[in-house]
Amino acid sequence: MNLLGAVAAALIAGQGQAVQLEYPEEAGLASIHIVWNKQQIPFAQLQDRWFTVIGVDLGTAAGDYPAAVTFTYADGHTRTLTETVTVESRDFPTTRLDVAPKYVDLSEADGARAAREADEIAAIYETLTPTAYWTEPFQVPIPGVAGGRNFGHRRVFNDQPRAPHSGADLTASTGTEIQASNRGRIVLAKNLFFSGNAVFIDHGLGVYSAYLHLSEIRVAPGDMVEQGQVIGLAGATGRVTGPHLHWGVRITDARVDPFSLPGLGGPVVGVE
Numbered sequence: 001m002n003l004l005g006a007v008a009a010a011l012i013a014g015q016g017q018a019v020q021l022e023y024p025e026e027a028g029l030a031s032i033h034i035v036w037n038k039q040q041i042p043f044a045q046l047q048d049r050w051f052t053v054i055g056v057d058l059g060t061a062a063g064d065y066p067a068a069v070t071f072t073y074a075d076g077h078t079r080t081l082t083e084t085v086t087v088e089s090r091d092f093p094t095t096r097l098d099v100a101p102k103y104v105d106l107s108e109a110d111g112a113r114a115a116r117e118a119d120e121i122a123a124i125y126e127t128l129t130p131t132a133y134w135t136e137p138f139q140v141p142i143p144g145v146a147g148g149r150n151f152g153h154r155r156v157f158n159d160q161p162r163a164p165h166s167g168a169d170l171t172a173s174t175g176t177e178i179q180a181s182n183r184g185r186i187v188l189a190k191n192l193f194f195s196g197n198a199v200f201i202d203h204g205l206g207v208y209s210a211y212l213h214l215s216e217i218r219v220a221p222g223d224m225v226e227q228g229q230v231i232g233l234a235g236a237t238g239r240v241t242g243p244h245l246h247w248g249v250r251i252t253d254a255r256v257d258p259f260s261l262p263g264l265g266g267p268v269v270g271v272e
């Protein structure tokens with residue numbers, strides 16, 4: 001146990017925010033991981049630092065959450081420090097939307113399909129790729145777009161309450177080119193009942209981004225995509241009121257605001 005093990009950094013994050021943690025490179029350091037959302041999340045090394053990203057789920061209660069960070073050295077010894085993530089509550093407004101009735105009162109066949117697809121998506125989010133595919137800050141998938149600040153809104157569809165909005169809706173007319181917000185591997189590219197034509201990217205370290213309601217998909221599962229690569233075109237497929245891009249992010253299954261990703265405004269902690 002190194003004396004540094006007693007050092008703890010306070011970190012404040014809102015509900016539904018991504019948090020980047022960074023530590024400097026040290027001689028003999030072989031790996032780092034943090035325990036968060038009941039998972040061991042590895043750090044990736046980039047030049048003179050180690051980094052990872054954790055997600056505070058939208059539904060996390062306000063309060064202090066200790067998170068153990070373990071440093072493992074080439075000679076086999078380890079040291080652990082505890083970061084405290086202080087989660088602050090946020091106010092999320094309620095949005096009322098009118099959509100085609102078939103998306104609110106589901107037929108038996110549509111209900112079965114939606115349940116099957118929910119299981120498929122859950123399996124994707126439970127998979128943690130232990131390396132980072134990205135090295136650059138994340139980007140908004142439509143450069144310079146306005147809007148997209150409706151993450152977390154409570155939602156009522158055709159007068160029936162539904163799950164809160166787990167992404168950001170960006171203004172986009174049908175046919176607008178949609179860019180990968182960062183480098184990663186395509187893990188889903190097909191039509192889904194609620195999401196319409198959808199593309200999901202695994203960025204590694206448990207970070208996934210999703211691009212929904214597309215008019216056209218231009219990638220296939222297994223493809224590696226570069227940041228800024230066009231992965232499809234905006235549209236109005238699935239449960240929508242009109243054309244737009246729904247951009248969603250999950251981090252070890254936590255629902256986070258895409259605009260809080262590293263490089264887009266998320267807090268950074270942990271430089272000793």
Ligand SMILES: [Zn+2]
Pocket residue numbers: 165167168169245246247
């Ligand atoms: Zn949306």
